[in-house]
Amino acid sequence: MRRTHRFASAGTLAILVLCLGCDTGSRHDDVDGTAASGVTGPTGPGGGTAGSIRLSRLAPAQGSPQGGTSVTLEGTGFQGALIASVHFFDPSSEVPGSANEANGVRVLSDTELTCETPAHAAGVVDVRVVLQNGAFATLNNAFTFDPNAPGGGVPARVADFGDPTPWAVELLELANRARRDPAAEGRRLGVDLSPGAGYAPRPPLSHNGFLAAAAAKHTGDMIGQNFYGHWDLAGVGPTGRILDSTFDLHASYGTDRASNRTENIGVGSGNQFSSPQAVHDAFIVDAGTNPPKHRDSLLGKSAASRDAREIGMGVRFGETANPTPPTQTNVGVAGTPLAFSPNHWVTQEIARTKRDRALISGVVYNDDGDGICEAFPPYRGNSGGEGRGGVTVTLTHSSGFTLQTQTSSAGFYAFETFVDGDFTITIEGAQTTVRVAGDNVKVDHVNGQIRTY
Structure with a gap:
């Protein structure tokens, strides 16, 4: 025609x-009531101690459910803390564990650490940093696993x-x-x-x-x-x-x-x-x-x-x-x-x-x-x-x-x-x-x- x-x-x-x-990011003013603040632990390799940590921000705040999104956690006290793991979990149905543990955790400075998200079902999750002595700090509703999120380790x-x-x-x-x-x-x-x-x-x-x-x-x-x-x-x-x-x-x-x-x-x-x-x-x-x-x-x-x-x-x-x-x-x-x-x-x-x-x-x-x-x-x-x-x-x-x-x-x-x-x-x-x-x-x-x- x-x-x-x-x-x-x-x-x-x-x-x-x-x-x-x-710049996308999820901002939160405070941490979970059981946060790792003022907790002292044993001396670790390099002389680090499980000192006071606080979490204030995570960016980016979304990524693919397939995992692999590189994120930066901002806060204080990271340099001297003995960080055991970082978890992305839904508190209504999960507890922090190996299934929701982030990969490649690296402390960049006293105020920044990076990691890669694990694979996880779509939805909004909390992000928790756990110290070697079991103390932890949490950002509530900090990250969204979105099937349509850009990047995040997926090609399209x-x-x-x-x-x-x-x-x-x-x-x-x-x-x-x-x-x-x-x-x-x-x-x-x-x-x-x-x-x-x-x-x-x-x-x-x-x-x-x-x-x-x-x-x-x-x-x-x-x-x-x-x-x-x-x-x-x-x-x-x-x-x-x-x-x-x-x-x-x-x-x-x-x-x-x-x-x-x-x-x-x-x-x-x-x-x-x-x-x-x-x-x-x-x-x-x-x-x-x-x-x-x-x-x-x-x-x-x-x-x-x-x-x-x-x-x-x-x-x-x-x-x-x-x-x-x-x-x-x-x-x-x-x-x-x-x-x-x-x-x-x-x-x-x-x-x-x-x-x-x-x-x-x-x-x-x-x-x-x-x-x-x-x-x-x-x-x-x-x-x-x-x-x-x-x-x-x-x-x-x-x-x-x-x-x-x-x-x-x-x-x-x-x-x-x-x-x-x-x-x-x-x-x-x-x-x-x-x-x-x-x-x-x-x-x-x-x-x-x-x-x-």
Whole structure:
């Protein structure tokens, strides 16, 4: 169902210029009532004694149930203490013992020691340091064994890919096709996207649910409050929205809540902007925008988007703005009141996390032959698309580690990797092995066959 590109004469298109330049830990104040404070024990090797210890903090505060997370305990009195063991245990069902004992305990200084977590069932646990004379200090509810925790000795986790709409998936597919071969995309649209113009192939983007929430909020605000712009009526910009979504935004984007280094927006009426293909084409052509910032952000040419790995979209077709919006109190800072009546709205947020790790993502769908997972008109409600939801996708690392997820309602899935190397993706009996070497990888399942990019 690939529609031929065209711009109809009816309708108005408005695209605002993209405005570029747009420690975890568990703290506890005290210790268990039976803490090792003021306890003296026998002299040990090197002359150490079981003196007073106190625990104040553990970081990181989460890790994989498979164990192997390197953690640092902070407190006082470690240098002279005779530490026998460190335990991660659930006091409601366990006692400290060999089954929940940490590995590799090392005293770094009087205020720090490190160890590696043991394997443990998912859940919140206490952390206890035991001295040779049996005295101990405890941090209550200090660590969470989380199957989706980053790192922790595991090579990957299920990514925060959310539940993108079919039309958001189609927009992502179109963007990734253009990123894979910008020159071909340019020939289709009559735009120079050759290497000579600065457009090189870029790795695929993955969908992120937190970025999508930030984008959807802004699209909803523009419709509900009848304005158009990167800043809402309180003056909050894209960075502020993304931070509010709890997306773990990379430090390179800064923390200025009014800044924008991540966002494309557009509105249109009539036949303009009325489908995912029309939205994509408008952003890539970027007519009247110099430099073409929407295009450059999607294709990874701009400085802000060059290293981006994920995208989230708020896309709403066939909706008109609130005719009686709230009073605009921030004119000149917030969005511009609309002089026409658009009924198609798009916000895109494109960014990377602080971890900045490669993602393996893709779409499971039944293709009609054009190589794109399309949405079906009218692009709202339950109109659906070619994507297949609820399909099990299995990731296997070369170490034998295995992880599974199910595709979203529109057929999307994603894993975040923590190490480079070989990963095998298996979908309904079809499988392929891909090598992660820093960049995102795309593995689709199309009409029963695996396709990689």
